[in-house]
Amino acid sequence: MQSAMFLAVQHDCGSMDKSAGSSPKSEEKREKMKRTLLKDWKTRLSYFLQNSSSPGKPKNGKKSKQQTFIKPSPEEAQLWSEAFDELLASKYGLAAFRAFLKSEFCEENIEFWLACEDFKKTKSPQKLSSKARKIYTDFIEKEAPKEINIDFQTKSLIAQNIQEATSGCFTTAQKRVYSLMENNSYPRFLESEFYQDLCKKPQIATEAHAT
Numbered sequence: 001m002q003s004a005m006f007l008a009v010q011h012d013c014g015s016m017d018k019s020a021g022s023s024p025k026s027e028e029k030r031e032k033m034k035r036t037l038l039k040d041w042k043t044r045l046s047y048f049l050q051n052s053s054s055p056g057k058p059k060n061g062k063k064s065k066q067q068t069f070i071k072p073s074p075e076e077a078q079l080w081s082e083a084f085d086e087l088l089a090s091k092y093g094l095a096a097f098r099a100f101l102k103s104e105f106c107e108e109n110i111e112f113w114l115a116c117e118d119f120k121k122t123k124s125p126q127k128l129s130s131k132a133r134k135i136y137t138d139f140i141e142k143e144a145p146k147e148i149n150i151d152f153q154t155k156s157l158i159a160q161n162i163q164e165a166t167s168g169c170f171t172t173a174q175k176r177v178y179s180l181m182e183n184n185s186y187p188r189f190l191e192s193e194f195y196q197d198l199c200k201k202p203q204i205a206t207e208a209h210a211t
Helices: 002-008 024-053 074-079 084-089 091-103 108-120 125-140 152-164 171-191 193-199 203-210
Strands: none
Touching: 074 193, 084 091, 084 171, 091 108, 091 171, 091 193, 108 125, 108 171, 125 152, 152 171, 171 193
């Protein structure tokens, strides 16, 4: 099932429309795959929402390693639509956006961006060098497990830069990935049913206000 869904989603994070001259059968099949993807995406985010709004108690007296998030108010959620940075600055918003990217099979973009943010805060030259190599092997090199979609020239420049790693090794690639998310995935997230539901004010409060 997952491999079938993956084939339905192109590498640029969700563009499923192909040539206009498709047959009715292929069009019907594509629509079916879209519905399957939407169902999977709703399931993932519903699970995320339930776990964030009602965190469980730690078992055996130990602290839970799973991070919990407080559901934002509709007003707070609406702020995310004002700027992409507003969304990334919110812990809940960032987690929801990651779940959304996962549903579109392009979570490597936000993971790379976050890895770069952590990398820029690193002070130790030894740690900077080891982190640079890990980011390169995870996201940059050919056939990396989480390879991001950047041009060959940028990849070659990074390969040279990490030989003597500095905090600016991945600046160009990070900006391009940020732009890709801001212009493609972010607008789709704002149009998603999950986000629209977060922005809705509670119906009970609305009815009480009306009476």
